[in-house]
Amino acid sequence: MKGPFAFFIHPLSIVDLYRAIPSFQNKSVEFVESVIKFIDPFVAVEMEIETSANERVYGLFIVIPLLSKQFVEDEKLAMSKLIKGSRLAIKFGAKIVGLGAFTSIVGKAGMNLVKNFGDVLYFTSGASYTVASSLEVLDIILDKRKMNKKDLNIAVVGATGAIGKAITKLVVRDYKKVFAVARNKTRLNVLKNEIKADNIFVSTDILASCLNSDVVITATSNPSEIIFSRYLRHGAIVCDISMPHNTSEEVIKNRKDVTVIEGGVIELPSEPKFKKLFNDLSWNDIIGFPENNVLACMAETIILTAEEKYENYSIGRNIDENKIMEISLLAKKHGFKVRLRKKESEITPNIGTLLK
Numbered sequence: 001m002k003g004p005f006a007f008f009i010h011p012l013s014i015v016d017l018y019r020a021i022p023s024f025q026n027k028s029v030e031f032v033e034s035v036i037k038f039i040d041p042f043v044a045v046e047m048e049i050e051t052s053a054n055e056r057v058y059g060l061f062i063v064i065p066l067l068s069k070q071f072v073e074d075e076k077l078a079m080s081k082l083i084k085g086s087r088l089a090i091k092f093g094a095k096i097v098g099l100g101a102f103t104s105i106v107g108k109a110g111m112n113l114v115k116n117f118g119d120v121l122y123f124t125s126g127a128s129y130t131v132a133s134s135l136e137v138l139d140i141i142l143d144k145r146k147m148n149k150k151d152l153n154i155a156v157v158g159a160t161g162a163i164g165k166a167i168t169k170l171v172v173r174d175y176k177k178v179f180a181v182a183r184n185k186t187r188l189n190v191l192k193n194e195i196k197a198d199n200i201f202v203s204t205d206i207l208a209s210c211l212n213s214d215v216v217i218t219a220t221s222n223p224s225e226i227i228f229s230r231y232l233r234h235g236a237i238v239c240d241i242s243m244p245h246n247t248s249e250e251v252i253k254n255r256k257d258v259t260v261i262e263g264g265v266i267e268l269p270s271e272p273k274f275k276k277l278f279n280d281l282s283w284n285d286i287i288g289f290p291e292n293n294v295l296a297c298m299a300e301t302i303i304l305t306a307e308e309k310y311e312n313y314s315i316g317r318n319i320d321e322n323k324i325m326e327i328s329l330l331a332k333k334h335g336f337k338v339r340l341r342k343k344e345s346e347i348t349p350n351i352g353t354l355l356k
């Protein structure tokens with residue numbers, strides 16, 4: 001048995017908490033937010049999985065009790081919880097920790113944790129496989145529709161982040177025009193100078209950039225909806241990688257011409273076996289996906305454990321292109337696949353805001 005790995009999760013929004021802890025249901029949002037600040041990290045799931053290369057992997061999912069917005073609002077509190085969570089992972093014998101959702105956004109995208117734990121514990125944000133699998137699922141849709149990337153404009157929203165930057169560097173080679181979008185102009189200009197391509201246009205204007213594009217990829221650290229119907233041209237394809245999602249529910253309801261897909265959702269090579277599930281909840285209730293699906297960041301942590309590749313893998317905001325290629329090959333070796341939906345334009349309801 002390989003492992004254990006640890007993976008950090010957190011409630012993306014208040015709805016996740018109301019579902020997981022019924023006694024919170026009649027309490028106000030403000031009350032729940034103030035209470036969870038005092039809860040220490042704890043193990044919510046213990047699971048085992050066999051890969052198609054016959055490696056059995058064991059892992060723990062540790063809850064960092066803070067909402068998405070609390071990570072952004074109080075980075076000091078978030079870091080102290082991440083350090084406690086890492087100590088808990090060490091106590092269980094974990095060698096590597098995957099940083100889910102907003103746990104990878106604070107502390108310089110994992111760099112501060114790496115500084116704190118040296119070679120006692122390794123970290124990965126899972127960004128490499130998130131990039132590889134999101135571009136793969138997008139390519140599958142474009143191929144099906146016989147759409148040629150050379151004829152298409154693409155907007156990358158969150159282009160200066162860990163995931164967005166790596167994606168921008170890759171799509172600039174294939175698409176006609178690339179609109180790289182974020183709020184900070186200085187970082188956008190640094191990106192433009194780094195990429196040095198004639199077809200990249202940096203912008204702080206999401207609306208104009210999306211309206212100019214056939215394809216929109218969004219990977220931001222903004223926990224709210226920022227992509228609306230009026231931003232999208234006829235027949236646009238949106239690939240939403242952000243957790244919680246950035247695409248408004250209203251796009252799915254009102255724009256039948258638009259295709260919305262999720263980036264970074266992976267089908268596991270086998271059904272996982274659960275040794276523990278918090279409060280007798282289901283995997284779907286805790287993670288927000290059916291039992292055979294995980295996020296790419298979780299899959300990356302499982303794959304690295306199956307390979308016993310214990311190192312700081314996807315850390316910081318400069319993701320190495322070689323690692324994107326490598327993890328994609330390792331994923332195939334172990335039988336991990338991008339999840340394709342039967343109905344194309346269907347998105348997991350925003351785990352939290354839209355679910356149930």
Ligand SMILES: NC(=O)c1ccc[n+]([C@@H]2O[C@H](COP(=O)([O-])OP(=O)(O)OC[C@H]3O[C@@H](n4cnc5c(N)ncnc54)[C@H](OP(=O)(O)O)[C@@H]3O)[C@@H](O)[C@H]2O)c1
Nearest residue numbers: 101158160161162163183184220221242243264295296297
């Ligand atoms: N599916 C998966 O497995 C998976 C794995 C990892 C991460 N994720 C998700 O992917 C997203 C991005 O993660 P990351 O690690 O790349 O984050 P990051 O490094 O913190 O980058 C966030 C990016 O979003 C931009 N941004 C923030 N608010 C914005 C707004 N209102 N409008 C436009 N741009 C905005 C930031 O630039 P400015 O501050 O200049 O605006 C930056 O470019 C997160 O939601 C994360 O949870 C998913």
